[in-house]
Amino acid sequence: EAQVTQNPRYLITVTGKKLTVTCSQNMNHEYMSWYRQDPGLGLRQIYYSMNVEVTDKGDVPEGYKVSRKEKRNFPLILESPSPNQTSLYFCASSYSMGPSQPQHFGDGTRLSIL
Amino acid sequence: AQTVTQSQPEMSVQEAETVTLSCTYDTSESNYYLFWYKQPPSRQMILVIRQEAYKQQNATENRFSVNFQKAAKSFSLKISDSQLGDTAMYFCAFMKPWYNNNDMRFGAGTRLTVKP
DSSP states (O other): OOOEEEEOSEEEEOTTOOEEEEEEESSOOSEEEEEEEETTTEEEEEEEEEETTEEEEOSOOTTOEEOOSSSSBOOEEESSOOGGGOEEEEEEEESSSSTTSOOEEOOOEEEEEO | OOEEEOOOSEEEEETTSOEEEOOEEEOSOSSOEEEEEEEOTTOOOEEEEEEETTOOSOOEETTEEEEEETTTTEEEEEEOSOOGGGOEEEEEEEEOOGGGTTOEEEOOOEEEEEEO
C-alpha cells in the first residue's frame, strides 16, 4: 500500500531534550516536505527537499533541522525543543515538485513540549 | 508573500443540503494553483479538488465544485448533497509553480459540521 509513515504519532517530552520525528514513503517520491499545523494558522511549511541531499527552508524553519540521506526518508529533528514547538506535524511527499503531482500526507505527529 | 484567508472558522449544514466555503488569496503571480484539502477527525489530509489558475473552467469532483474568480482572487468550495462523512476541517491552499520553489500556503481552515 502506498503511504507516508510518520513516527511517533504522539510524543510528550520536555524542553531541551533532542527528538527526531521520522518520515518514510514507499512511493519512490522525489519531493518531501514537513508542515506544522496550529489552530488559526493552518499548515505552515517548515522544510522541503527536492531530492536526496537537497533541502531548503520553508516558512518556519527556526528550531528545526532535516536531512535527506535516502530518497525514502526525511526525518525532522528538534535539537533543543521548546514549548512553542508544541504542534501537530505532517510529512508529505509527491513524485516531483509541482501541483500536477498531488501531495500524499502522513497521519500526523502530535508533539507536546513541556 | 502569498496569503490565504478563510473567513469562516466554523460552519454547519443539514445533511443533503448544499454549503459553500469561502477562500480568498493574495498574490502578484499570474500562474498558480489552488487546492481544497479535507481533514477529518482522523487527522489525514485528503485532497478534495484542484484548480489551475490559467484554466477558466471551474473544477468539479463529484459532489464538490469550485467557484474560481481570478480577478477577485476568490476560490470557494461548494459541497452538494452534504453527507455526514463530509464533517471535517477544510483547508484552502495556494501553490506557486514548481519553478518558484513549490511554495505552498494554507489558510487557517473552516470546520464544517454536517448535521443529520
